[in-house]
Amino acid sequence: DLHSFPTRRSSDLVGATLLIIVANCLLLIGMPTICSDFHLGPYYNSIFIIIGVSIANIILWPIFRKIFIKLILFTLGISALFVNSLIYFLVILIIPDASIGIWGLLEIPLLSSIVTTSMFSLTNTDYFENYEKTLRNKYKENRSYKRYPGIIMLEIDGLSKNILQKALDKGVMPTLKNWLENTHTLKGWETDLSSQTGASQAGILHGNNENIVAYRWVEKENDNRIIVSGKLSHAPLIEKRISDGNGLLKDGISITNMFSGDSKTAPLTSSKIQNVLRLYNTSLNTIFEDAYNFPRIIVLFLWDILVELKSQILHVLKNIQPRIRRTIIYAAIRAGANVILRETTTEILAATIIHGNEDTAYATYMGYDEVAHHSGVMDPDVWGVLKQIDKQFYRLQKTIEDNERKYEIVVLSDHGQVNGATFKQRYGLSLGNYVRKLLPDDLTMFKNEYNIDHFRDVFIPESKNLKNIKEKVEDLKNIDIFEEIEIIQNLKEKGIKLISENEQLEKLAGRYGSNLDYIKKHNPTNQSTKKAKDSELIVLGSGNLALIYLTQWMERLNYEEIILLFPDLIPGLVNHPGIGFILVESITNGPMVIGSQGIYYLNTDKIIGQNPLANFGKNAPMHLKRHNSFNNMPDILVNSFYDPECDEVCAFEELIGSHGGMGGDQCKPFILYPSYWKDPGELIGAASVYNFLKREIDDLNP
Numbered sequence: 001d002l003h004s005f006p007t008r009r010s011s012d013l014v015g016a017t018l019l020i021i022v023a024n025c026l027l028l029i030g031m032p033t034i035c036s037d038f039h040l041g042p043y044y045n046s047i048f049i050i051i052g053v054s055i056a057n058i059i060l061w062p063i064f065r066k067i068f069i070k071l072i073l074f075t076l077g078i079s080a081l082f083v084n085s086l087i088y089f090l091v092i093l094i095i096p097d098a099s100i101g102i103w104g105l106l107e108i109p110l111l112s113s114i115v116t117t118s119m120f121s122l123t124n125t126d127y128f129e130n131y132e133k134t135l136r137n138k139y140k141e142n143r144s145y146k147r148y149p150g151i152i153m154l155e156i157d158g159l160s161k162n163i164l165q166k167a168l169d170k171g172v173m174p175t176l177k178n179w180l181e182n183t184h185t186l187k188g189w190e191t192d193l194s195s196q197t198g199a200s201q202a203g204i205l206h207g208n209n210e211n212i213v214a215y216r217w218v219e220k221e222n223d224n225r226i227i228v229s230g231k232l233s234h235a236p237l238i239e240k241r242i243s244d245g246n247g248l249l250k251d252g253i254s255i256t257n258m259f260s261g262d263s264k265t266a267p268l269t270s271s272k273i274q275n276v277l278r279l280y281n282t283s284l285n286t287i288f289e290d291a292y293n294f295p296r297i298i299v300l301f302l303w304d305i306l307v308e309l310k311s312q313i314l315h316v317l318k319n320i321q322p323r324i325r326r327t328i329i330y331a332a333i334r335a336g337a338n339v340i341l342r343e344t345t346t347e348i349l350a351a352t353i354i355h356g357n358e359d360t361a362y363a364t365y366m367g368y369d370e371v372a373h374h375s376g377v378m379d380p381d382v383w384g385v386l387k388q389i390d391k392q393f394y395r396l397q398k399t400i401e402d403n404e405r406k407y408e409i410v411v412l413s414d415h416g417q418v419n420g421a422t423f424k425q426r427y428g429l430s431l432g433n434y435v436r437k438l439l440p441d442d443l444t445m446f447k448n449e450y451n452i453d454h455f456r457d458v459f460i461p462e463s464k465n466l467k468n469i470k471e472k473v474e475d476l477k478n479i480d481i482f483e484e485i486e487i488i489q490n491l492k493e494k495g496i497k498l499i500s501e502n503e504q505l506e507k508l509a510g511r512y513g514s515n516l517d518y519i520k521k522h523n524p525t526n527q528s529t530k531k532a533k534d535s536e537l538i539v540l541g542s543g544n545l546a547l548i549y550l551t552q553w554m555e556r557l558n559y560e561e562i563i564l565l566f567p568d569l570i571p572g573l574v575n576h577p578g579i580g581f582i583l584v585e586s587i588t589n590g591p592m593v594i595g596s597q598g599i600y601y602l603n604t605d606k607i608i609g610q611n612p613l614a615n616f617g618k619n620a621p622m623h624l625k626r627h628n629s630f631n632n633m634p635d636i637l638v639n640s641f642y643d644p645e646c647d648e649v650c651a652f653e654e655l656i657g658s659h660g661g662m663g664g665d666q667c668k669p670f671i672l673y674p675s676y677w678k679d680p681g682e683l684i685g686a687a688s689v690y691n692f693l694k695r696e697i698d699d700l701n702p
Contacts (some may be wrong), residue, residue, distance in 0.1 A: 016123040023115045024050050031099035031108060037101025037109065041213035045098050057291035061089055065288050073284055077340075080294045083110040089293065089394035100665040101304065113295035127296065128395050132350060132402075134289050139355045146356065148700050149406040150395065152349065153248075155257075155364040155691065156389060157659075158198060158369030160416025160665035161188040165375055168201045172383045173390040174684045175397065176672065184411075185675045189683035191415050196542060196660045197369075198229025198238070200414035200669075203686020204248065204367065205261035205362065207694070208242045215660055218549040219632050220556075224538065224545075227300040227632075230258055235270035235324045248693055252360030253283070253352055257346050261362060267348055268341070270672040277679045286351040287344055304335035311381050322421035322656050326374055334374070338367035338385055346392040353396065358407035360697055365389045369417070376664070377417045408463055408521070410693065413669035418544070420648035423578050423640065431546050431578075431638070436573035438524050438572040487616045515592075516599055516609050519575075524568035540634075541652030543660025545643075547634035557635040570594065573638060577648050580663065581612040583624055583637040591628040593621075615642045619684060623662070639663070 028046035072079040085105040202209035247262030253262040266272040267283040308331040375381040512518040538549040590603035595612025613620040642663025651658035658664035680692040
């Protein structure tokens with residue numbers, strides 16, 4: 001296991017170093033048999049080459065790093081491998097009877113890194129200790145000696161409190177278990193409705209996640225632009241909207257996060273990168289402090305790809321279900337999140353601790369979230385990932401113990417995940433295609449037939465006139481349009497002609513006696529999907545939460561409009577077995593949560609029929625009501641079912657472990673904090689975590 005956890009922290013690397021030298025000499029002796037353009041000469045040349053490369057790395061690597069660092073980072077570190085090859089070339093050039101060609105220069109440095117990494121693992125020696133000494137030497141003349149401690153906040157992306165507890169019970173996270181038993185307190189907290197990183201990190205780091213509807217959403221007034229929280233060009237826009245300058249990290253550093261918390265130093269933070277050309281940050285120099293470190297990371301990266309490919313084969317052979325297709329491309333993406341970002345994050349944090357200048361740091365470890373999405377939240381794959389994350393925490397603990405300035409450690413997650421076969425796996429088509437089947441073939445024709453332009457111009461012509469329209473229907477609040485058809489027809493006197501004269505409403509009212517009767521009994525007619533492009537329909541999935549936008553209309557359609565325009569749509573959605581409930585806005589009743597057997601009127605807490613939120617927690621109405629007030633809400637918000645017995649949802653994306661909506665562990669992350677801190681009480685919503693941490697940060701320097 002190239003990632004084995006050291007059982008001891010060696011203070012003497014002599015034994016490991018001798019073994020590494022011997023192993024690399026044997027490698028060089030054997031290389032001419034597999035590499036035709038490498039000639040070693042006498043066997044003892046192998047010793048000269050190893051010693052020469054070691055000396056050259058000490059002398060030349062700092063020079064080359066300084067010259068080529070921006071190129072190295074722009075090429076995502078690949079150039080560092082070529083610099084290593086250049087050092088080998090210069091050394092072999094001066095060794096008598098030795099020569100090397102292009103293939104040898106590509107193969108030998110990589111194979112040497114594999115051998116060296118394997119020897120560290122074989123001797124149960126953590127290379128990081130030696131790397132830490134390199135960092136201490138770098139900062140020995142420029143360290144901060146602040147008398148008060150700082151706070152290091154470590155996020156495990158996507159790990160619920162329940163899965164954390166299982167990992168502790170399995171013994172795969174001994175560092176966290178030790179903290180919990182001796183110095184820290186574990187507490188669960190509850191996410192907002194949108195249980196995904198964009199909303200949670202906005203709330204945790206900035207204290208504000210308003211108008212973050214989901215991981216991705218549509219802005220109708222902005223030419224139907226789709227905003228994606230993690231997109232490099234969109235994250236800065238979102239942060240500008242949510243930030244007031246008083247973020248959690250205004251005196252700290254943000255590492256591998258989606259938002260910066262107002263930090264001025266934010267390596268690998270989406271809101272500060274914007275594009276690959278702006279990837280460079282001086283904090284990233286830490287990764288290349290010595291010549292071996294990045295090749296070591298590449299070796300671990302390649303090893304993780306092999307681990308993933310093995311997992312894919314085992315899942316097929318064992319017929320593990322549910323299962324999604326995973327490719328070699330995904331294996332590389334997984335290794336990037338699970339190895340490269342993990343190791344990079346730890347090394348930047350270690351440098352931050354040793355330097356001691358930052359009061360706070362917040363860093364995200366993404367590996368668990370990535371693997372759980374594709375393998376499952378409790379698949380054997382995830383325990384190895386969590387073991388390696390725990391190893392990073394052990395390294396950071398030891399770095400703090402050896403440091404002049406002390407730091408408190410907080411470990412938390414931004415959300416959890418829930419397992420389940422996807423909507424498409426269960427029912428044979430995507431939610432988007434299912435919605436299209438509930439709509440007419442050609443919305444333009446449908447629009448003309450029912451004079452929808454007039455409907456929009458009169459009922460809600462523009463957002464600035466919405467207040468006036470609502471005043472006109474003030475006396476219609478909290479009514480059921482099917483039960484009060486006579487009142488609705490009297491709207492003609494108020495100038496709202498279309499809804500009062502509409503034949504569609506009269507037909508529906510003649511057939512159904514109430515909103516619930518309509519929901520239960522209306523039998524949708526499935527249409528074809530051959531003219532999907534004409535429908536101007538956008539359906540976005542965010543885990544088991546989906547957003548339906550009908551983009552011919554600039555404003556959000558309300559319940560009354562939808563049943564007049566598309567009478568099959570709402571009954572077709574809520575009666576589908578994959579859907580738990582929908583949220584729509586009613587002009588007479590405000591936000592309505594509709595399930596197959598009941599309606600929850602959020603403004604009055606009135607429930608007709610069965611409670612559609614029964615399986616979604618006591619705070620579900622509060623979260624939905626708050627969410628409904630956000631800008632850019634979809635015409636219809638959809639949440640999948642949640643089965644509490646099987647602990648399953650169905651994602652509207654092709655992911656086995658999912659999060660983004662409501663139901664189960666996805667809404668139940670955790671926070672592990674020093675036990676001497678004051679108990680924050682119940683933590684509901686990401687902003688409550690911000691308030692808790694901000695209070696402790698503000699108390700750092702009394």
